[in-house]
Amino acid sequence: MPNRIHVAFVAGLLATAAFGIAQTVPVIKEVPMKSTSPASGKQMYSTYCAVCHGVDGKGSGPAAAALKERPTNLAQLARDNGGKFPDAHIYSVLQFGMETTAHGSKDMPIWGPALRSLDKGSPSPEMEEHQRLANLTNYLKTLQQ
Numbered sequence: 001m002p003n004r005i006h007v008a009f010v011a012g013l014l015a016t017a018a019f020g021i022a023q024t025v026p027v028i029k030e031v032p033m034k035s036t037s038p039a040s041g042k043q044m045y046s047t048y049c050a051v052c053h054g055v056d057g058k059g060s061g062p063a064a065a066a067l068k069e070r071p072t073n074l075a076q077l078a079r080d081n082g083g084k085f086p087d088a089h090i091y092s093v094l095q096f097g098m099e100t101t102a103h104g105s106k107d108m109p110i111w112g113p114a115l116r117s118l119d120k121g122s123p124s125p126e127m128e129e130h131q132r133l134a135n136l137t138n139y140l141k142t143l144q145q
Helices: 002-022 041-053 087-096 111-118 125-142
Strands: none
Touching: 041 111, 041 125, 087 111, 087 125, 111 125
16 A cells, blocks of 8 residues: 555656646747848848747747747738838837837847947948848838738
8 A cells, every 4th residue: 555655656746747847938048149231131030030020920939939928910010000011110119119018028129229239340330220220120011911
């Protein structure tokens, strides 16, 4: 009888441990900014945005599961704005962030300073930042459904 209790106890511990391992929460790994071409909105999107928003912009990137809320569906920005893509608003969000916290927290980076950091040492970093933000905004237009 004590042997059965011992076996049941060990089986219970193993089941609990297995359940605990299966319940691990995904974590977003922070990595240094990778340099991209300011001329390529697609390259910037693939490098900086797709990990959360997905290649198609629908919010299903590989890091999305680690966020408190699902990332915004970028493919529906025009639809959600009465059929017109909100260029100025998107540019502003990329440059300065949102007034309210994105994704339930500050998970969404404010890309203006991050992109600006790539252009330090450039003869005109403000111009390159503008080019990056404009080209990334224009690329998001191409994802609209």
